[in-house]
Amino acid sequence: MVKGLTLDRIAITKGGVPLVALDRHIAPGQVLTVMGPSGVGKSTLLSVVTGTLPNAFACTGRVLLDGRDITRLPPHDRRVGILFQDDLLFPHLSVGANLMFGLAPGGDRAARRARVAQALEEVDLAGFADRDPATLSGGQKARVALMRMLLADPCTLLLDEAFGRLDTVLRAQVREMVFARARARALPVLMVTHDAADAEAAGGDVVTLGN
Structure with missing residues (x-):
């Protein structure tokens, strides 16, 4: 069994127009950063992993998590954790x-x-x-x-501009805490961000969409 998150020949289109093409494996404890301008498809890529891809988009390829094909599983059966820009705590x-x-x-x-x-x-x-x-x-x-x-014991962690609302000092502190917890739990991390400092802190490979 191959541990980690595998994006196996993922190709996302909208109205027949190619949007995202990615073929990558993220090992446990490693971070893959996806960068690019707004509207290029970064969050759409995450929705493929979580199983929440909007109907306006189509996707081919497979998502494998620790060797298990989760491509067609409902979101609650995928064991995918995600953090957004907003904390989304229940008030x-x-x-x-x-x-x-x-x-x-x-x-x-x-x-x-x-x-x-x-x-x-x-x-x-x-x-x-x-x-x-x-x-x-x-x-x-x-x-x-x-x-x-x-x-919730996820098997992978997704970060959707998760540090965007924090000031510079706090952003660095929270970012390091998140990466440290992911490494300690051997979680593969897929992060989308606009901030090159996030990518540098992650220390892993960087993919830029929209080139």
Whole structure:
């Protein structure tokens, strides 16, 4: 079994017009950065991996995750984690309840609370379980969103301009935290971004669309 994320001869078209063509393998713990101007198809590529490609687009090729062909699986069966520019925390839930949402349903309540507490401690937010997300800073919200996604035990991580709303200093801190967690969990990472500094920090291969 080949571990990692494989984009096997992916070709995306819209109205018959070629948009994206990519044939790449991302090994566990590695990052592939996709860059290019707005509208070139970066987020559309991610939607192929998540299984949410809009009907206006067509795609050929296969998506393989740890050797498993997930091309035609529904999104909830793919074990793909994604972080967006917005943290998308549920405002009506506490920080702890937001993290609980990442866990699979069922199981022992005490064990679930312990996993949430451990996740918060991992990102220096111990004791924050009862906090209202509205009281958190931008960096704290980003950390909670990351851990909520990781608690779902994904096999790959997608980053859709995930650091775009953070200021320069905070962007560097959150970016390093995300990459470090991905490496620690041996997750292949597919990142789309406008920022060359993101690509440099990732340290992996870079593909530029729209050339």
